[in-house]
Amino acid sequence: QVQLVQSGAEVKEPGASVKVSCKASGYTFTGYYIHWVRQAPGQGLEWMGWINPDSGGADYAQKFQGRVTMTRDTSISTAYMELSRLTSDDTAVYYCARPYCNSTSCHIWFDTWGQGTLVTVSS
Amino acid sequence: DIVMTQSPDSLAVSLGERATINCKSSQSVLYSSNNKNYLAWYQQRPGQPPRLLIYWASTRESGVPDRFSGSGSGTDFTLTISSLQAEDVAVYYCQQYYSTSITFGQGTRLEIK
Numbered sequence: 001q002v003q004l005v006q007s008g009a010e011v012k013e014p015g016a017s018v019k020v021s022c023k024a025s026g027y028t029f030t031g032y033y034i035h036w037v038r039q040a041p042g043q044g045l046e047w048m049g050w051i052n053p054d055s056g057g058a059d060y061a062q063k064f065q066g067r068v069t070m071t072r073d074t075s076i077s078t079a080y081m082e083l084s085r086l087t088s089d090d091t092a093v094y095y096c097a098r099p100y101c102n103s104t105s106c107h108i109w110f111d112t113w114g115q116g117t118l119v120t121v122s123s
Numbered sequence: 124d125i126v127m128t129q130s131p132d133s134l135a136v137s138l139g140e141r142a143t144i145n146c147k148s149s150q151s152v153l154y155s156s157n158n159k160n161y162l163a164w165y166q167q168r169p170g171q172p173p174r175l176l177i178y179w180a181s182t183r184e185s186g187v188p189d190r191f192s193g194s195g196s197g198t199d200f201t202l203t204i205s206s207l208q209a210e211d212v213a214v215y216y217c218q219q220y221y222s223t224s225i226t227f228g229q230g231t232r233l234e235i236k
Contacts, residue, residue, distance in 0.1 A: 035225070044216065044227055045218075045227040045230075061224060095173075097172075107161075107220060108220040108225055109175060109218065109220055110163075110175060111175050113172035113173060114172065115172060
C-alpha cells in the first residue's frame with residue numbers, strides 16, 4: 001500500500017538546523033511531488049513547499065524561503081526537508097504529504113500523509 | 124495568498140444531530156475553465172495526521188462515510204455531517220488548491236454535546 005514513513009522526533013537548540021526524512025513506498029517515487037506541511041502545538045496546518053522527486057526542483061512558501069531546503073534521494077525513495085536557523089516558533093510536527101494524481105494530471109489535495117515528526121526547539 | 128476563514132472555531136453537537144462547518148475564501152477558488160472549485164476538507168483526530176474527506180468541494184474521497192458532504196461554490200463552502208457519530212470528534216480543516224501557494228483554514232474543533 002502507498003505509505004510515507006518519516007524519521008523520528010528531534011530536539012534542537014535555537015540557531016541549529018534540522019533535517020527530516022520521508023521514505024515513500026508502494027508507488028513510483030518519482031511520479032508524485034512531495035509536499036511538506038507543519039503544525040505547531042495546538043495550532044493549524046501550514047504549508048511549507050514541495051519538491052519534485054523526478055527533477056529535484058522545489059518551490060517554497062515565501063515565509064520559509066532562505067531557510068528551508070527540500071531535497072531527495074531517488075535511490076532510496078526518500079525526500080528530505082531541512083530547516084535552518086531554528087527558533088522556538090519552529091517547534092511543530094512536520095508532515096510530508098503526497099498530492100493526488102491520475103493518468104493525466106495532478107491536483108494538490110493530499111490523500112497520503114506521513115505520520116509526522118515532532119521537532120522541538122529548546123535551549 | 125488566499126486566506127481561508129472557518130466558522131465557528133469550535134462546535135458542540137449531540138450524537139445523531141447535524142453538524143455544519145463553514146469555510147470562506149478571500150477570493151474565488153472556482154476555476155472558470157473547468158467549473159470546478161479547488162477546495163478540499165480534512166479531518167484530524169488527536170495525534171494523527173489529517174485525513175482527506177472531500178475534494179472539488181463536494182466529491183467524497185473513497186471510504187469516507189456518506190454522512191459527510193461538502194457544498195458551496197466560489198468563496199463560500201460548507202462541510203456537513205448529517206448524523207454525528209462519536210468517532211467524528213476531531214478538528215476539521217478546509218484547504219484551497221486554486222493557488223499554487225496552498226493555504227488552510229484555521230480549523231474547527233467538533234465535540235459531542
